[in-house]
Every structure is written in structure tokens, then in C-alpha cells.
Amino acid sequence: MSHRCVKCGLLFEDDSSVIRDGCACGSRAFLYVRVEKTKISRHVESEGDGKYSIDVLGAFERKKEAVTEATVESAEDGCFEINVEQLLKEKKA
Amino acid sequence: MWLKKLWRKFLGLFGKKTLRLGLYGPPNGGKTTLANRICADWLGEEMGSTSRIAHETRKIMLKERVTINGEGGKSIVFSLADTPGIATRIDYEDFVREGIPEKEAKQRAKEAADGVVESIAWLDEADCVVVVLDATKEPFNQVNTMLIENLERREVPMIVVANKIDLKRASVDRIQTAFPQHEVLGISAKHGDNIERFYELLFELATKVH
Numbered sequence: 549m550s551h552r553c554v555k556c557g558l559l560f561e562d563d564s565s566v567i568r569d570g571c572a573c574g575s576r577a578f579l580y581v582r583v584e585k586t587k588i589s590r591h592v593e594s595e596g597d598g599k600y601s602i603d604v605l606g607a608f609e610r611k612k613e614a615v616t617e618a619t620v621e622s623a624e625d626g627c628f629e630i631n632v633e634q635l636l637k638e639k640k641a
Numbered sequence: 642m643w644l645k646k647l648w649r650k651f652l653g654l655f656g657k658k659t660l661r662l663g664l665y666g667p668p669n670g671g672k673t674t675l676a677n678r679i680c681a682d683w684l685g686e687e688m689g690s691t692s693r694i695a696h697e698t699r700k701i702m703l704k705e706r707v708t709i710n711g712e713g714g715k716s717i718v719f720s721l722a723d724t725p726g727i728a729t730r731i732d733y734e735d736f737v738r739e740g741i742p743e744k745e746a747k748q749r750a751k752e753a754a755d756g757v758v759e760s761i762a763w764l765d766e767a768d769c770v771v772v773v774l775d776a777t778k779e780p781f782n783q784v785n786t787m788l789i790e791n792l793e794r795r796e797v798p799m800i801v802v803a804n805k806i807d808l809k810r811a812s813v814d815r816i817q818t819a820f821p822q823h824e825v826l827g828i829s830a831k832h833g834d835n836i837e838r839f840y841e842l843l844f845e846l847a848t849k850v851h
Contacts (some may be wrong), residue, residue: 554762590837618765626747628694628754632784635761636791 551578646673659706660850662719662843663767665760667784668696668726668753670775671804675830676702676723682836683707688723696736696753698725701763707838717847722763725756727784746822764791768850771843775804776811776827780819798849800842803827806834 549569551560555575560566570576664672677687688704702723712717731753736746764770771793774780780803792799803816806827813827826842828835 554758577765579758598800621699625656625744626750628731630729630731630751630757632727632729632755632761633787635758636764636787 550581552581553577554579653711659718659720660768660807660847661722661766662846663722663724663763663770664773665724665764665770665788666726666773667775667782669766670726670773671830672696672726672773673702673723675771675802675804675828676704676721678830678836679707679709679721680704683709688693688721696726696728696731696749696756697754698724699749699756701756701759709843711840711844715844717844719843722767724760724763725753726791727757727760727788728753729783731757738772753829764795764797767797769846771846772799772801772814773804775829776805776813776816777808781817785819793822798846799823800839800846801825801840804830807832 549578550562553560553571553573553575555571555573559581560571560578569580619625651805665829667813668671673688680686680688684704688702704721704723707719708716709719716832719807731750733750734748736749741749750771761813772785772789772792774785789799790799801820803811803813803825805811806813807829811827813825817825826835826839828839830836
């Protein structure tokens with residue numbers, strides 16, 4: 549399991565001090581996500597004007613990653629489908 | 642989370658506690674207008690820019706130490722967070738239709754989607770919430786329902802306001818009917834209608850924060 553910064557999208561391992569101290573972008577909010585360690589890298593990949601294979605928000609493209617935590621999908625160029633229900637569930641106390 | 646709460650309680654022993662108040666709701670409900678009204682009334686300055694185009698606020702805007710004075714010399718101190726509007730779909734073409742160039746519209750759509758996640762992430766920080774709904778619109782939708790239900794489940798004290806009551810199409814009753822479990826207060830953040838009652842409710846809200 550890993551943590552993804554909700555602001556810049558960077559992924560961090562469970563034991564990273566960044567989780568405690570905050571991300572370099574200034575954010576202290578992280579989403580708990582399931583991802584292999586080898587995939588921990590900056591996942592903001594632009595495929596052209598306004599199109600992202602995995603968006604900056606920490607969501608995953610379901611087709612590629614097949615994870616259940618998918619919350620934001622760039623369905624088409626410049627359009628975003630946001631799974632608000634899933635996001636709220638992740639934030640459930 | 643529990644450590645943070647404990648730390649705040651500890652700090653509260655030595656001074657006035659600063660409550661974190663979040664303004665939440667769908668886009669274009671008037672959250673920034675209400676934040677501007679609160680800041681103008683109590684700090685003499687505005688907080689952010691407003692627009693008729695949705696998703697004008699795409700980052701959380703935070704104003705620290707907003708002190709609101711009440712009767713009998715009482716006061717409460719808030720950190721006020723104006724959050725980006727929560728939506729389930731953001732399409733750049735909606736911005737293009739409002740006259741924003743395509744490239745800028747796509748960037749705006751991405752920032753708005755980013756803002757939704759940031760808004761929800763900040764719920765962990767909020768001690769209490771004001772849900773700002775547009776009184777001229779149908780309130781019974783997925784976003785409003787999920788947001789209010791989630792706040793109830795988390796036992797976050799909240800006020801539900803029906804904003805824009807200065808407009809002819811506004812109906813506070815419609816929102817009250819959709820969320821009968823809450824007392825809905827009709828306000829006009831723009832013109833200040835019912836704003837005194839709103840501040841009274843903020844005081845009551847502060848007493849509900851554990």
C-alpha cells in the first residue's frame with residue numbers, strides 16, 4: 549500500500565517520512581492507494597493537449613491499473629468523471 | 642487523527658480554540674461570496690474572486706483567525722476554508738461555452754477536478770462545515786445528498802444554508818424538503834439577507850464541536 553499526494557500526485561511508500569512531514573508541494577493530504585512499489589513514481593503523464601493517461605489527482609486509470617480506488621478518470625480530452633462517492637468513502641472516519 | 646484532536650484539545654487549555662470551518666457545496670452555490678461576506682464583515686477585506694462561471698475556486702482558500710463577536714462579549718475564532726465546488730463530472734466544453742479559449746478551458750477542467758479531490762481531502766481537517774446550496778436549483782442530487790450524508794456519518798457539526806434568496810426563482814422550502822433532518826437557513830450572501838441569523842447559528846455550531 550502507498551500514499552498519493554492529493555495535490556501533486558506523487559506516490560510515496562508507506563514508511564516515507566513525507567507522510568509525516570508533508571509533501572514538497574506543501575500538501576499534507578494523502579490518499580491511501582494500492583500500488584506496486586515499482587510503480588511509485590510521478591504519475592502525471594501528458595499525452596497531449598489536456599489529455600492524461602493517469603491524472604494528477606492520484607486516481608488511476610481503471611483499464612491500466614485495475615484498482616478499486618479509482619476516483620477520477622479523464623474520460624476524454626478535457627473531461628473528468630469524478631467518483632465523489634468513492635472519495636467520500638475513503639475519507640470516512 | 643486522534644493525536645491531532647488530542648493536540649488541539651491540549652492547546653485549547655491554554656487559549657481560545659481556533660475552529661476550522663469549511664464552506665462546502667456544489668459549484669456556483671455562492672461559497673466564495675459567503676466567504677467574502679464573512680471576511681468583509683469581520684476582517685474588512687475580501688477573500689477571493691467570484692464569477693458567474695462555475696469552478697472559479699479551484700484551490701482551497703484559507704483565511705486564518707477570523708474572529709466573530711456575539712452577544713455578551715462572546716467571540717469565536719475560525720480558520721475559514723473556502724473550498725472548490727464538488728461535482729461528479731467536469732467538462733471543458735462547459736467553459737468553452739462561457740467564452741473561455743479551449744486550451745485554457747481544458748486546464749481549468751483539470752484544476753477543477755483536482756479541486757474536488759482537495760476539497761474532500763480537507764474534510765479530515767474541518768471541525769465544522771457550512772453546506773452552501775443554491776436556493777434557485779433543484780437540491781436533491783447525488784453530490785448534495787452524498788455530501789450531507791457523509792458529514793452526518795462523520796458527525797461533523799453543520800449548517801445547511803440556501804443561498805441566493807434574493808433571486809425570484811429561489812425556494813428555501815424546496816431545500817428544506819430535501820433535507821428535513823436539518824434546519825435550512827435562507828440567506829443572500831451577496832446582499833446580506835439573514836446574515837445576522839447566520840452568525841448566530843455559527844455560534845451554536847461552535848458549541849457542538851467536540
